[in-house]
Amino acid sequence: MKVLTLLEAVTDGLRSEMAADQSVVVFGQDVGVEGGVFRATAGLQKDFGESRCFDTPLVESGIVGAAIGMAVAGLRPVVEIQFCGFALSAFNQIANHAARIRNRTRGAMTAPLVIRTPYGGGIRAPEHHSESIEALFGHTPGLKVVVPSTPHDAKGLLISAIRDPDPVIFLEPARAYRAIRQQVPEQSYALEIGKAKVEAPGDDLTLVSYGAQMIEARQARAALAAEGRSVELIDLRTIYPFDAGTVVESVRKTGRLLVVHEGPQSFGVASELIATALDKAFDALLAPPARLTGPDVIVPLPRGERHYLISAEQVIAEARKVLAYEP
């Protein structure tokens, strides 16, 4: 075991798969010599050579498009889009080609590529650097969308994403990159995509979140525990295909559900999870399922970002409301 940040765990996962599989190649803007603007690919070019980890010009669409070609030709490309706001320049390639090539060719071709990109607010960054666009990808048939919240999961899920036979959008919570340190196994390990994790058990309320928002969710759970309230905390980990079973099972036990995420409310992940809970656990519900999400607004620049982000206090307050509800 070694103690790693989430960022270091990403590098460790890349390194592990690059060592194991010659078909894994890593590229994107500034990922080679510089090792990435966040340093997620630090040292990879030095250790694996320029043919395995290299810089590209400023071509988001070209990066993803070329990765599709490489994947069809048998490689396992892992590309970095510097910030998820810029992934929209490649959305045509992602949604119209990567997500569709298997279906278009009736399984004759696949595009097993990984698009890594930091997402989310709280890093005091310029416009387009702080969005949470997981719902856009989750709403696109043919993609898998993964969001780790811990170093351990980041490594294991990234390894799974690289080995996955289908395209995976791997959203890395920028705010959590260096915020959390954790024991991570030295060896390679794969965590199943499509499985949520019950991070801490509880009986009174099911609290679901993912990514950097898990930081406040954990704080809220601890605070509520001090008040004698038992919260079951679930890290969704995969946005699509999401783990309805784990969420529903928990809601059946607690009867109360609160979903918290940074991304905008309307047509978001929380809406989908709540609809699923209503569909499959309606009879077990003791309170209306609630969502606490980013509003349907543009993420403000740093001076106004506090108006957007969700604090632990807000999670606690919302959780208290759901807990206090009496039919």
Add this chain to the structure above:
Amino acid sequence: MGMFECFDPREGKILSLLDESGTLHAPPEGFPLLGDEQALTAYRTMVMARAVDEWALSLNRQGRMPTYALNEGQEANSTGALMALRPDDWFVPAFRELGGMLLRGLTLSQYYLYWYGNEEGSKLPPETFAMMPIAVPVGSHMVHAVGIAWAERYKGTDRVTVTFMGEGATSEGDFHEACNLAGVWKAGVIFYVQNNHWAISLPWEKQSASPTVAEKAFGYGFEGVRIDGNDIFAVYAAVKLAAERARRGEGPTLIEGLTYRLGAHTTSDDPSRYRKEEDVKRWRQRDPIIRLERFLLDREILTGEDMRTIRDECVTWARESFEVVERTEDPTLEDTFRYLYRDMPPILQEQLARRKR
């Protein structure tokens, strides 16, 4: 300077070998020449493509075929190009490359099946065809070709990649990204632009202020050449040279094949709204099949009788192939769900089960 130095598009030069009268002019030194047997293969392929189009148009008018994009007048481009390549070289088409597809061994019934509206028509195992499926979002597929070429070099093969597009596609941002990446990576790609003069209703003059497509290549650090795209000999020579160059690791080439879309954009389009019939008539004189027929007759490779026989065979084949298509089962409900992921996730299994009820 490169192999196309005598055909610099910036000086108005165009590579042309077989003229409209069917006379073959000697190519410059070192330029490969299509042999008699190959010319015959090219002819059969192009006549086949024409017959396939004509029958598809007729089927569309009969209400038996949905929207169909015609190749009429452009057949020499992909036919000549694919003849100049190895069977294992990658082929990344747009959607007017029927000649090339037939040379790749795609069955006519599978081709028709795609246009008939069944995804099985695009089931193209790479190990069999080394060919990407038809790309509908115009201009978005050339970056795939650059990635494929990069992958082949990484794997240590000498397979090259040809990708086709229309002149309209060169306005798309991905054309720029593809050319730029290919230039930087010295990728083994041939960008073959079928300049058929019309992007649906938009003529080249309104598509770009650049006098030619070919000269755009120089801005990306590689060569571009303009050729007569209705001249099977010129297409063959240019693609062969570009492929040899790519195989030697010398990077990409852009070939602008001057051709003309004799028919409508698709069966849903009416070109009389935006272009003059005289222009179309002028281009009919330059039909790639007619001039090849003249050549084959002059050289006594084929007789008029042989040509009628070939045409009849092609028409019969087209009709029989479409009958196979009409007898093909439609995709099932399961097929609609089965190919999104290798393993169907529970959420899709559940949605499928609901649809079945």
